[in-house]
Each structure stands twice: as C-alpha cells, then as structure tokens.
Amino acid sequence: MAQKKVALACSVCGSRNYTVPASPNRKVRLEVKKYCKYCGKHTLHRETR
Incomplete structure (x- = not known):
C-alpha cells in the first residue's frame, strides 16, 4: 500500500x-x-492538505 503524501x-x-x-x-x-526554482531563492514552504 502506498503512503499518502502532501505537497x-x-x-x-x-x-x-x-x-x-x-x-x-x-x-x-x-x-x-x-x-x-521558480523564485530562484530560499523561501518558506508550507504543507498543503
């Protein structure tokens, strides 16, 4: 069974x-x-559900 993933x-x-x-x-x-890679810098990434 595959594990669920979030983006x-x-x-x-x-x-x-x-x-x-x-x-x-x-x-x-x-x-x-x-x-x-779209902004070209390190940014804050948040979990989506």
Whole structure:
C-alpha cells in the first residue's frame, strides 16, 4: 500500500515544488525553508492538505 503524501507550496509564488509523507501525528502544518526554482531563492514552504 502506498503512503499518502502532501505537497509543500512556496509562500511567495504558490508553486508546489516538494512532497513529503503525510503524518497523522502532526497537528500543525509543516513549515520549512526550501529552495524554490521558480523564485530562484530560499523561501518558506508550507504543507498543503
């Protein structure tokens, strides 16, 4: 059975660049600084559901 995944969306441009495994234990949405290839810099990426 495949694991469910959620996307990480860039807070600046809104593009969904990354996917991470969904965790039922996580109560707050994941926020990570990642590189956005569309913005060309490191920006805050938030978990989408």
